[in-house]
Amino acid sequence: MSQQHQEKGTWRPLVLATTVFLFGIASGLGLHGQRVERTQRRLTLDNEEAARQYAFLAQRQLDAYASTGLSLAAHIGTSNAISDATVNAYVDSARHFERLKGIRAYGYLPRLAPELADEFEHRVQADMPGYHIRGKRPRADFYYPVLYLADPDPARAAIVRGIDFSIFPERLAAIRKALATGAPAATRVHASVHDFAKIPVVLTFTPVRTADRHVDRGVGAGVVFSVMRVAELFEGIDNGKLTRAFALAVHEQDGPARRLVYASDNDAFRQADADPAHVVYATTLRFTDRTWHMRILSKPSGRSADAFGDWPWLTATLLASLIAAFGTYRLALRQRDRRIRSEMAQRFEVLLDSHPFAVYAADRAGNFVFVNRKMQQELGLSQQQLIGASSTLFMAPSSQAVAGAAFRKALHGEALAYHASVHNGHGAEVDLAVVLVPVIVAGQVDRVLGFAENVTERKRFERELHESREMLRLILDTIPDRVFWKDRESRFIGANRHMVDAAGLPSAERIVGLTDADMPWMGAAAHYQDEDREILASGRSLLNMQRPQTTEDGEVRWFDVSKLPLTDDAGTVAGVLGIVRDITQHKRMEEELTRRANHDSLTGLPNRAFFHSQLNHAIVRAQRRRTGMALMYFDIDRFKQINDTHGHDAGDQVIRLFADRVCANLRASDFVARLGGDEFVLIVEDMAEPDVARHLAGKLLASMEEPLAIDGQALRISTSIGIAVFDGTMTASQLIKAADDAMYEAKRGGRNCFRPLAR
Ligand SMILES: Nc1nc2c(ncn2[C@@H]2O[C@H](COP(=O)(O)OP(=O)(O)OP(=O)(O)O)[C@@H](O)[C@H]2O)c(=O)[nH]1
Incomplete structure (x- = not known):
């Protein structure tokens, strides 16, 4: 960041803070003037709600008057009789009139044709002595004398008075209207006729229908009436709270002359007309056939604002301005930091967006606040779908614990790496090698950067x-x-x-x-x-x-x-x-096979093939070393007879024992082989002189003198031996033939001897 940038960044919060301070002071002073008015307005708003409730209560009260009149009229309509008992019952049933604020009196006015007046008086007098209708108008169509009258005032107990209500034009008009419409009708507000105080009252007439034969059926037997003091009505609403908090003005609404029904005080009445702004709430009240216009006015508070006398307010203003200025300064500083951070973050994001790894940033709660393009590709979800989502949302269950632990460590400022599997938007599992790097701002981990490499292929x-x-x-x-x-x-x-x-x-x-x-x-x-x-x-x-x-x-x-x-x-x-x-x-196995190929199975001695190769070797050795060598041929004399006499097996035993005796007389260097049948050969090498062969042949002959033990029998055998001494030039065949010939010589010479060296 340039020097100019830094200076601009430092001054700006101070300028802002000063502006806020000055503005605060100015606003505080300005606001002070409006404060009272605002308070008033607030009060007005509060009051408006209260006034609305009062108006509601007033209407309810008026409705109660009307409905009480109706219920009383219904009572008289069903039990039209004249007796003490009925008067008492009437008074008892009408008690609930007394609960209504402002009721002065109520009663029943039968509708009486003049020609029936005398009969009526006479009939009533039977039960109520002294009953007499006063004030009968000459030429009147109907009289409306009081038959029952009740008064909530205990001092003015229930009385029966015969005065004809129709002598008062105001009342006659209302009575006629009630009977004509069949609905309650009220007089306008007027002064009480009899009361000395001339208190304003309203009389209500409710038509009564009865089956009495003395009156017109279906037209109306008369009316129930009530006398209500309007002041008591309005002052009694909500136990008088209304008139303490507000001024009240109620006017008749019908007719050109707006007759006043009620005014809580003269000021209120005048003020309502002079300054409509004082009216908190205005409404109409319905009372039987009459409509009243009610206005509820705020009472003057009497307090005036003093701009410089309100020190607590000014002190508060000063303090608030200071606090606001300080707050603005701090806020401006923070915003400056945030702006710088945001600029840097944007630059980072541009850089990271094209990073070959999937890169993301998560806030402290672990929610994505940044995902680069590669990350979106790996998860198969768009930026809109990922931003704000929890980074653990995509973790495979098996990786949640390790990823959660790694994130918590990163939140403590540790950079670390781990492997995790995630489920991408297509439901496929992707293996990631993740490196978490905490981003620390003002000494606290602000967010965690994650670099994730897709290692699915590598792992596979x-x-x-x-x-x-x-x-x-x-x-x-x-x-x-x-x-x-x-x-x-x-x-x-x-x-x-x-x-x-x-x-x-x-x-x-x-x-x-x-x-x-x-x-x-x-x-x-x-x-x-x-x-x-x-x-x-x-x-x-x-x-x-x-x-x-x-x-x-x-x-x-x-x-x-x-x-x-x-x-x-x-x-x-x-x-x-x-x-x-x-x-x-x-x-x-190989050795065994070789051995078997070169040896005789009956005696275990080398066989004919072995003998031939051995003889050739012996010839070569004898020639090379120039040493004496002899070959002996020999067989068992008359072996055929042994076979024939003792059997072939015994013959085999003889051959084996014969071979043993031969071998017992030989040196290690001598080579003996069985050629087949009872024929054997012996190669004697390294002979110092020819006599060695003769001597050996003699030993062999002598060794056969001892009889053989065959199957428990002593068997005598002998052998005939042919000896051929190698002369240094003979071939193997010549040597064999010489030995063979010599053996036949021995046979011919009588057997049990050797040739040709025998002397
Ligand atoms: N028991 C036995 N007899 C054999 C075997 N091989 C050959 N023979 C018999 O051995 C006899 C050999 O007889 P020869 O050598 O011809 O005659 P010889 O009876 O020994 O008489 P001379 O040799 O003239 O003394 C024959 O009867 C053969 O059948 C063998 O492996 N076992």
Whole structure:
């Protein structure tokens, strides 16, 4: 921000505050003048409501008068009789008239034709002695004498007076109107006729219909009347509160002359006409057939405002202006800060809007106050839908706790990162890596900025990679081979379970970094590392190398080892993959097969095939070493007879025992083989002289002298031996033939002897 900006920003609050102070003082003084008036107006408003209520009460009271007259008329209409009892009943039933404020008297005026007046008087006198109708008008159509009269004043108890009400024109007009309309009618306000004080009254007449045969049926038997003092009526409303608080003026509304019905005082009456502004409330009151205009006026307060005498007000004004000025100063400062912040926020928002990450800002309550375009894309919702919404609203249930905890920490000023899953507007789950940064303003975290990277794809890839690694590990651990892989320095990087077991390690992790020198086969480590180096250098595999290995128990086991180069993405050899298969079992089977192929199953001695290869080797050795070598051919004499006499099994036993006796006489270097049947051959090497062969043949002959024990029987056998001594040039066939021929010589010579060296 520029220097000019700062100065402008600093002065502005001061100028504003001073203006507010001066304006406050001026307004305070100005307002003071209006205060009284305002107070008055307020009072007026209050009063208007009160006046409205008073008017309502007045109307209710008037309605009560009218309805009481109607109910009394109904009573007389149903029980038209003349007796003390009926008078008493009438008085009792009419008691409720007495509760009405201002009722002076009420009673019944029968409608009486003049020609029936005498009869009527006579009939009434029977029950009420002395009854006499006074004031009868000459030539009148009807008389309206008082028959019943009641007075709420205890001093003026119920009396019966025979005065004819129709002598008063005012009353006669109202009576006629009531009878003509069938509804209550009232006189205008007039002075009481008999009262000395001439108090203004209104008389109400309510028509009575009766079935009496002395009066016109259906027209009206007469009227119920009541005398009401209007002043008492209005002053009695709300127990006189009305006339204490207000001035009241009521006028008759019908007719050109506005006759005054009631005025609470002369001033009020005059004021109402002179200054309508004093009228708080004006309304019309309906009373039977009459309409009254009522005006309720405010009474003058009598107080006047003193502009400079009201020190508390002025002090308050000064104080208020000072407070307002101070408040304005603070507010202006805050607004300036807010404006600066808002400008900065706007700049930030422009920057953040194009940020490659989803960026948002949340207020202290966790509601979004800003979301950038990427954020809207990630959640699939518009800015309008997101602003104001709770940031936890979109969290997957599994992430709510971690996200909530992170947000609370951020509110304490901590910047932190976490992973969370959210549900976007399309219902899909999105994995986010979120970094929360608290935005601190005036020492307090104002809002929290969130930077969220969509890691859904990455997490899916990691998950798949993990799964495929797990699968690979499972496969590697399942196959019976040992598998390992090494780096360029021949250090193990990994191995399967069999390899780890063979290495005597507790887990696959422990093999990482070790070399063959750390393994139980450390003696072969140098050799193995040479192989590794060769593969790393050449890039070629070394396949199916079979090698024995002696275990810690001393057992020799055979392994088939293949080593292959491991290449990296660039095709460079980066390590060695080794697959080691334990072929001990296979090896043993192979040896067994070889042994079986080269040995005779009956005696366990080498067979003919083995003999031939051995003979060739012996010839080569004899020639090379120039040592003596002889071949002996021999069989059991007359073996056929043994078979024939003792059976083939016994023959087999003889062959086995014969072979044992032969072997018992041989040196380790001698090679004996069974050619088949009872035929055997013996290769004698490294002979110092030809006599060695003769000597050996003699030993063999002698060894047969002891009878064999066959099936509990002693069996004598002998052998005939043909000896051929290698002359240094003979082939194997020549040597065999010479030995064979010599053996036949021995046979011919009588058996149990050897040829040709026998002497
Ligand atoms: N029990 C048994 N007999 C065999 C076996 N192989 C061959 N033979 C018999 O061995 C006998 C060999 O007889 P020869 O060698 O021809 O005659 P010999 O009776 O031994 O008489 P000389 O050799 O002239 O002394 C034959 O009867 C064969 O059937 C064998 O594995 N077991």
